[in-house]
Amino acid sequence: MTRASKAALLSGLIFPGAGHLALRHYGRGAALIVLALAALAVLISSLLQRAQGVVERINAGDIPADFAQIVEMATATTTGTHSPAENTAPIVLLICWLAGIIDAYRLGTAAKKS
Numbered sequence: 829m830t831r832a833s834k835a836a837l838l839s840g841l842i843f844p845g846a847g848h849l850a851l852r853h854y855g856r857g858a859a860l861i862v863l864a865l866a867a868l869a870v871l872i873s874s875l876l877q878r879a880q881g882v883v884e885r886i887n888a889g890d891i892p893a894d895f896a897q898i899v900e901m902a903t904a905t906t907t908g909t910h911s912p913a914e915n916t917a918p919i920v921l922l923i924c925w926l927a928g929i930i931d932a933y934r935l936g937t938a939a940k941k942s
Contacts (some may be wrong), residue, residue, distance in 0.1 A: 832936025839928035847932030851939060856931065864924040870917040874910070878902065 835847030844864040848857030882901050885891050891901055 830936065831939060832933045835932035835936040836929050839932040840925070844924040844928035847928060848935065851932065851935050853935055856935075860924050860928045864921055864928075867917040867921040867924065870913050871921070874914045874917075 831851065835851050837847070838850050839845065839847035839860075843861065845857040845860030848854070848860060879902065882891075882898060885901065886893055886898070891897050
């Protein structure tokens with residue numbers, strides 16, 4: 829397996845920027861990791877807030893502690909209540925992941941030619 833393939837697999841399967849670190853491109857790797865972690869933090873925070881809302885409604889007695897109703901409540905989408913950060917975070921994470929794979933492969937290929 830070539831260095832380019834290993835770097836692309838690390839970035840694709842482990843985390844964005846992992847392939848860059850393996851290729852010793854620490855600046856790019858760190859930038860991708862920080863950006864992806866920030867997007868992931870926004871997503872996790874949003875999910876935790878949504879889960880906390882469901883728990884509060886269960887504790888208040890608004891919804892019974894029935895599994896089917898809890899799942900329905902948790903998966904119900906509330907349109908228009910998401911912040912711009914919550915809307916862009918999945919897109920940023922996807923772009924980081926794809927850019928990490930493509931750039932790590934490109935850098936690995938370029939290193940082989942040098």
